[in-house]
């Protein structure tokens with residue numbers, strides 16, 4: 001019946017506490033502002049604009065929506081295959097409403113999305129679905145590789161894209177593409193992976209307190 005269907009959320013995930021959301025948003029804005037001014041970025045502007053010589057304001061380019069979170073399982077109210085099993089997983093039920101500390105280890109930018117990579121602990125991996133990495137070109141990436149917080153999307157891009165963009169970068173790394181080390185920034189080292197894909201490995205990962213819960217919408 002419909003009541004039973006309603007008990008499965010749109011998605012489960014870790015929701016960052018509000019004070020840390022502000023910090024993460026500021027760090028991300030600072031990064032975009034700096035990236036925008038780098039000669040190396042300007043050299044590859046065409047990835048973002050489709051035209052040489054055109055300018056882009058990255059802070060305007062990406063739109064941020066809603067509460068910052070790291071999705072574990074997208075359920076679509078139970079319509080997604082395996083989501084009912086996820087909702088009934090004892091580990092999920094036991095952790096529901098509990099506090100965790102997420103480690104944000106990198107920021108990444110593509111012409112589609114900007115996000116933060118989340119490095120999950122063993123305990124956190126217990127809440128990570130086994131099939132999350134199966135999408136895209138990433139069949140052999142370790143469990144948890146896709147974990148991220150979406151910080152913004154370009155116009156017309158859905159947030160599901162952020163995790164796919166991250167998987168793409170990690171798949172390149174796994175294939176042995178080191179990327180082009182651009183420079184050591186205050187926040188960490190910036191690498192370019194071609195086609196508008198930028199990764200900033202954070203010198204000091206951001207520790208983000210978060211509540212494991214769900215969103216109904």
Ligand code: 2AM
Nearest residue numbers: 011070071074149150159160161162163
């Ligand atoms: P996100 O995790 O990259 O931010 C509601 O749309 C939330 O569920 C968003 O946070 C979104 O992306 C995530 N989401 C939407 N569709 C998804 C899918 N097919 N697989 C995984 N996550 C999805």
